[in-house]
Amino acid sequence: MGNQMTEMLKGTLEGIVLTILAAEPAYGYEITARLRDEGFAEIVEGTVYALLVRIEQRGFVDVEKVPSEKGPPRKVYSLNAQGREQLGEFWETWSFIAERMEKLHHEHTDHIDEGEK
Template sequence: MIPSQMLKGTLEGCILKIISRQKTYGYEISQQLQQYGFADISEGTIYPLLLRLEKSGLITAEYRESSLGPRRKYFSLSAAGRAELSEFYANWKELEQAINNLFVYGGNHNESKR
C-alpha cells in the first residue's frame, strides 16, 4: 500500500495521464488507477482532485448521457493540462533518478552501520 502522503504530490499527475489517453469520467479513472496498482484510492479522493484540475484549467468537462443511469461528467485534457502533464513527467523522471542514485547506485554504506 502506498502511503497517502507519498501519493499526495503525484496523484494529480497520474490522473492527468489517464485523462490524456481518452475522455473519461471519475469512476472509470478510479478503476484505471486500481488496475495500475493504486489500490486504496476512493472516488471521494478523486472527485475533489478533478474539480481542482477543472478549476485550474488543466482539464475540461462535458456531460454525456449514460445508458446505465444519470448523465456522466467526462473529462479531457486542455492544452494547459498537456503542458502540466509534460512538466509533471519531467519532474518525476528527475526525482526517480535521484532516488535511484541514492538507493540503487549509491550502495548500502549507511545501512551496514545500523
C-alpha cells in the same frame, strides 16, 4: 508501507490522473477503476472526484456532460492543451526526482554493503 504510500500518492495523484486522461477521455468512476487496475487499490472515489474538481478549476481539462443510461449525465474529462503542458512538467519533475533518488539509493546500498565486509 501504507501511510508512506498514502503520503507519496498525495503528491503524485494529479500527474497520474492527467496521464490517464492523456490516453483517453474518461469520467470519475472510469478513472478510479483504471487506478485500481494499475495497482492503486487504496485510492477511494471521493479522492478522485475531489482531484477532478481541482484540475477542472485549474483549467487542465475540458468537461463534457454525456447522457448516462443510469442516472444523471456523466461528466467526461479530457485533457486540454494546458493540461498537457502541466503533464509534461509533472514528468520532467518526476524524472528529476527519480534519478536523484535512484542515485541516493545506490550510494546508500553501496555504503551498507561496504560496511558489512
